[in-house]
Amino acid sequence: MLKINNLRKVFQPDTPSAHIGLSGVSLHLAAGEFATVIGSNGAGKSTLFNAIAGSFLVSGGSIRLDGQDITYQKEHVRAKNIGRLFQDPKTGTAPNLSIEENMALVYSKATERFPLRIALRAADITHFKEVLSKLDMGLEDRLKIKVGLLSGGQRQALALLIATLIPPKLLLLDEHTAALDPVTAGKVTRLTAEIATRHNITTLMITHNIGSALKEGGRTIMMDEGKIVLDLAGRERTDMTPQDLLRRYREITNREMDNDRMLLSGAKE
Amino acid sequence: MNVLGTLQLGFIYGILTLGIFITFRVMNMPDLTVDGSFTLGLAVSAALALSGRPVLGLLLGFISGAGAGAVTGLLQTKAGIHSLLAGILTMTGLYSVNLAIMHGSPNVSLLQSGTVFSAIRAAFPAANKDVVILTAIVVLCVLCFAGLAWFFHTGAGLRVRAAGDNAAMVRASSINADHVCILSVALANAFIGLSGAVLAQYQGYADINAGTGIIVVGLASVVIGEVAVKKQTIVAGLLAAVIGAVAYRVLIALALSADFFPAYMLRLVSAVIVAATLAIPRLRAFAQDAKIKKEGRRNVENQ
Numbered sequence: 316m317l318k319i320n321n322l323r324k325v326f327q328p329d330t331p332s333a334h335i336g337l338s339g340v341s342l343h344l345a346a347g348e349f350a351t352v353i354g355s356n357g358a359g360k361s362t363l364f365n366a367i368a369g370s371f372l373v374s375g376g377s378i379r380l381d382g383q384d385i386t387y388q389k390e391h392v393r394a395k396n397i398g399r400l401f402q403d404p405k406t407g408t409a410p411n412l413s414i415e416e417n418m419a420l421v422y423s424k425a426t427e428r429f430p431l432r433i434a435l436r437a438a439d440i441t442h443f444k445e446v447l448s449k450l451d452m453g454l455e456d457r458l459k460i461k462v463g464l465l466s467g468g469q470r471q472a473l474a475l476l477i478a479t480l481i482p483p484k485l486l487l488l489d490e491h492t493a494a495l496d497p498v499t500a501g502k503v504t505r506l507t508a509e510i511a512t513r514h515n516i517t518t519l520m521i522t523h524n525i526g527s528a529l530k531e532g533g534r535t536i537m538m539d540e541g542k543i544v545l546d547l548a549g550r551e552r553t554d555m556t557p558q559d560l561l562r563r564y565r566e567i568t569n570r571e572m573d574n575d576r577m578l579l580s581g582a583k584e
Numbered sequence: 585m586n587v588l589g590t591l592q593l594g595f596i597y598g599i600l601t602l603g604i605f606i607t608f609r610v611m612n613m614p615d616l617t618v619d620g621s622f623t624l625g626l627a628v629s630a631a632l633a634l635s636g637r638p639v640l641g642l643l644l645g646f647i648s649g650a651g652a653g654a655v656t657g658l659l660q661t662k663a664g665i666h667s668l669l670a671g672i673l674t675m676t677g678l679y680s681v682n683l684a685i686m687h688g689s690p691n692v693s694l695l696q697s698g699t700v701f702s703a704i705r706a707a708f709p710a711a712n713k714d715v716v717i718l719t720a721i722v723v724l725c726v727l728c729f730a731g732l733a734w735f736f737h738t739g740a741g742l743r744v745r746a747a748g749d750n751a752a753m754v755r756a757s758s759i760n761a762d763h764v765c766i767l768s769v770a771l772a773n774a775f776i777g778l779s780g781a782v783l784a785q786y787q788g789y790a791d792i793n794a795g796t797g798i799i800v801v802g803l804a805s806v807v808i809g810e811v812a813v814k815k816q817t818i819v820a821g822l823l824a825a826v827i828g829a830v831a832y833r834v835l836i837a838l839a840l841s842a843d844f845f846p847a848y849m850l851r852l853v854s855a856v857i858v859a860a861t862l863a864i865p866r867l868r869a870f871a872q873d874a875k876i877k878k879e880g881r882r883n884v885e886n887q
Contacts, residue, residue: 368756394758407756409749411816412742420746421757423739430740478756 322376349532398478407474410463468499482514594830603775604802616671620678623795625780630790649777657766699785
């Protein structure tokens with residue numbers, strides 16, 4: 316589904332402040348595969364996501380999604396096939412629009428309705444209520460309230476739901492539970508896995524929680540200095556403890572993992 | 585005070601305020617194109633009325649306003665120019681364009697030619713002429729209001745609202761944020777141009793300086809309307825814009841008839857109203873902090 320070959324990115328090339336964001340990342344994900352991504356601050360995790368989503372053009376290499384070369388496709392064009400969530404729950408929704416309007420905004424675009432038709436129709440509301448009820452947060456009864464009034468956890472859950480209302484081919488999750496309290500984070504993590512499995516969405520999830528990194532999905536990718544330094548799957552992964560993983564990191568990089576939000580605990584419930 | 589005349593002007597400026605509401609409140613961006621696009625509406629409307637096509641003048645006032653807005657939108661998105669400067673550039677350029685449309689003359693009189701209003705008056709010879717004109721203006725203003733209320737519930741309208749609210753989300757939703765921005769500024773200035781077009785035929789002349797400072801008049805109307813309408817839905821906001829424009833005219837007419845200040849002080853009064861209203865949240869915070877400090881000190885003294 317996702318085929319990244321030798322992806323390179325140099326920021327501010329040919330200047331004294333030039334620095335390498337990605338130095339030859341290659342990664343293949345099969346359809347429906349769920350991989351977690353870990354690494355220190357500045358390892359290139361978010362840079363990789365930005366490159367895939369098209370926030371900037373890469374310096375070299377190629378990105379293919381579902382057989383299509385998207386290396387130089389415009390950001391909003393590839394957004395049709397790529398769902399994205401960020402750490403800040405505020406980024407995924409519009410605060411002054413109601414829950415139903417936020418959903419209708421994305422839904423009417425994704426279903427390619429004529430833009431001058433009323434975006435929210437009776438059939439949509441029934442549909443939105445049904446998907447919202449799966450969150451188990453009571454949002455289905457509060458369709459008309461402004462999203463800005465929701466808690467961070469509710470907003471992030473809603474953003475996740477909106478990003479997958481029409482299931483994308485690829486879902487990029489950039490520490491999307493890091494700003495949430497542990498209980499809510501656990502809930503959103505479970506919800507993420509459930510939605511990705513139900514719709515068979517190929518997913519990459521950056522996490523600061525080493526427990527989750529080993530537990531969620533079927534593959535763990537470790538990045539350092541703009542490269543993938545470790546790619547774990549199968550038995551090797553299931554047998555690994557968070558402590559083992561940190562030791563492997565030390566062996567590979569000769570440094571301690573120093574992500575400022577790193578959690579060593581197992582995935583909190 | 586001439587009540588009917590005040591209301592007539594109020595609803596004409598209501599159309600302007602609807603446009604200003606779109607950029608200032610929905611898009612969250614002060615657009616300075618207004619001064620130029622309003623005068624553009626007057627100039628185009630007057631030129632066409634002079635050539636005997638007043639209705640076409642209103643239509644082209646709307647369309648040319650949209651064109652002016654689209655230029656500002658293009659400067660912002662495709663040329664990457666700051667939104668304030670983009671508006672100033674378009675406004676400045678329009679000064680020459682407007683003069684060119686008015687054949688180099690700073691004002692054009694329509695006394696000798698028919699306007700939509702003379703045609704409407706002629707259609708209802710028995711009725712009171714001010715009532716007929718007011719009715720026509722109110723109908724047009726209500727049509728603009730209803731059209732926008734409908735538009736902001738369509739897919740495109742939601743995109744405009746979301747772009748002002750959370751641009752990052754719009755980009756991540758496979759929506760071309762540049763197109764949304766250009767469309768929004770064009771739409772806003774279309775209504776501003778239409779307002780100017782109506783005004784030219786209403787007052788029977790177009791003046792090159794008609795638009796000077798008109799943005800502040802529009803902003804004052806928006807903030808006055810928000811005092812009257814507390815609800816914060818998009819329809820309430822549009823309604824507040826029209827109510828604010830009418831209230832602004834009434835307040836000004838009252839102040840002038842009571843000789844509170846001479847007419848040339850109008851712009852200063854408008855500017856003060858806008859500045860004061862926009863400062864209210866900050867002043868409230870000051871007052872609250874002062875209160876907390878005072879109570880805190882008192883508690884210390886009482887211990």
